[in-house]
Amino acid sequence: MTIPQTRLKWWAGIAAAVCAGAIAMFAAQPPAQAATGFTVSGTQILEGNGTPFVMRGVNHAHTWYTNQLSSLANSKALGANTVRVVLSSGNRWTRNDAADVTNVINQCKANKLICVLEVHDTTGYGEEGAAASLAQAVDYWISIKSALDGQENYVILNIGNEPYGNTNASGWVADTKNAITRLRAAGFAHQIMVDAPNWGQDWSFTMRDNAASVFATDPNRNVVFSVHMYGVFDTAAEITDYLARFRAANLPLVIGEFGHNHSDGNPDEDTILATAQQYGVGYLGWSWSGNGGGVEYLDMVTDFNPAQLTSWGQRLFNGANGIKATSKQATIYGGVQPSSPAPSSPSPSPSVSTPPPTGGCTATYAATNSWQGGFQGDVTVKAGNAAITAWTVTWTWPNGQRFTNNWNAVVTTSGETVTAKNAAYNGRLAAGASTSWGFTASWTGTNTAPATVTCTAS
CATH class of the missing domain: 3.20.20.80 (Glycosidases)
Incomplete structure (x- = not known):
């Protein structure tokens, strides 16, 4: 990839290569040296x-x-x-x-x-x-x-x-x-x-x-x-x-x-x-x-x-x-990932987890970074002891926070109520498996985490 300019691809050549016949076999590898x-x-x-x-x-x-x-x-x-x-x-x-x-x-x-x-x-x-x-x-x-x-x-x-x-x-x-x-x-x-x-x-x-x-x-x-x-x-x-x-x-x-x-x-x-x-x-x-x-x-x-x-x-x-x-x-x-950089404004609120699942999944909410007037959050959805095919996460904003962007979920809001459903590619989770979705949001005055985050699954 070149930043200053784009490049043309020869699609006729691509099509010919993709449709080519037998694939050459790879030769055996000699042992590696130190x-x-x-x-x-x-x-x-x-x-x-x-x-x-x-x-x-x-x-x-x-x-x-x-x-x-x-x-x-x-x-x-x-x-x-x-x-x-x-x-x-x-x-x-x-x-x-x-x-x-x-x-x-x-x-x-x-x-x-x-x-x-x-x-x-x-x-x-x-x-x-x-x-x-x-x-x-x-x-x-x-x-x-x-x-x-x-x-x-x-x-x-x-x-x-x-x-x-x-x-x-x-x-x-x-x-x-x-x-x-x-x-x-x-x-x-x-x-x-x-x-x-x-x-x-x-x-x-x-x-x-x-x-x-x-x-x-x-x-x-x-x-x-x-x-x-x-x-x-x-x-x-x-x-x-x-x-x-x-x-x-x-x-x-x-x-x-x-x-x-x-x-x-x-x-x-x-x-x-x-x-x-x-x-x-x-x-x-x-x-x-x-x-x-x-x-x-x-x-x-x-x-x-x-x-x-x-x-x-x-x-x-x-x-x-x-x-x-x-x-x-x-x-x-050292093999250890660094923690998130120190925020330039009030620290993110502590993470919030749902209790053990009755609907088949748990959701953990965490503010991962914060700046004046805005913050970034992450929500981890984890299946319980059985596989699930879809999930829905809900909460109520306590301080009037509002989304500015989100990814890996389909999010709707009604006043302070947030409803997030899985995207087409991350709804199916094996027992104990997890996925995550994220967002950025605005805040004024206080950025308190939701009191309860609920996950239901089907």
Whole structure:
């Protein structure tokens, strides 16, 4: 994904690829050698101590917004455990030098984030005339190696963003292998991430069908594959099949970028999130803020303001299978998620839970953040000792609070009375299972929690 401009997708090529015949078999993997920091074990990414790590985070367009490093702390406060940072090699945009990259890494570490660093200049190579090659990206990494040495526990090196467009995408295989070989020869011990061709979406299946041989090129056996899911992945079948192929091949995959909408089609973000959670696949949403060129709707917050989550930001952070519900901090930082940031005005009211369920579910209400005149809340719905197919949560506002936004529930109000019913995708809960929905609301004077929150189920 490129912030300054959008890109065209060749739908004829996509249709041909999706309808292609037999799928090439993946080659068997040789045993992995020891490596420093993050490693690979089958489909899993492991920290240096052997603990599995699943990325849950965002992309941040640092190279165009170098004065917005507070975005790292702000995305962490909303639950992210990883940030993918856009850098420039200087081939297309202003070069991020070693000192700047060191500062970025230090900010990631200060905010207990794993840092995925990527060169964005390679975007659309072969189709985009201004794009840099993977070889030029490697030149850049070698030139700033001093900033990366010793950071293997905190940094994953994403060689180049979407390094081929739709022209000669098959060239991705040899160029990616050469890039990996050169990085290892230069002494990089980091885990390496490689983006797919076809503007990252791999509709030709070039990365998928050659992943095993690319993986085997690395003497450290420490390569992670990254697919970007936009309009090509607009059906559940396409998403689940692609992720399942890597799972069956026992190869590590992350969703390095995705969104809820795009100019090339409407990705199925609900299936992306649910299947990623099911398979333990990492994901990094695009992007925190600053999008232009007609894709401003991909901003998660407006004007870099964490108090102004967009509908996409609400979905990714607070929705079903989203960051808040599934993110776990890397154990290198202690493995404990930070508490919510201190509010700038009166503290949120204590949480309120229903008593043991008589109607099949409980609901727990909590104010998770507060600012002058407004606050953010979260409601967790949990099934009792039997499965349920639908739920309804009700309460009465005690101080005249009013909703300004909500997500993952269908909410109606009548005066002070609130009624929230499940959305189409989160009503069915197994016994003991839970889901959550959230909201922002206004308040004046006092922000007391409802005295009683009731949940009924069917």
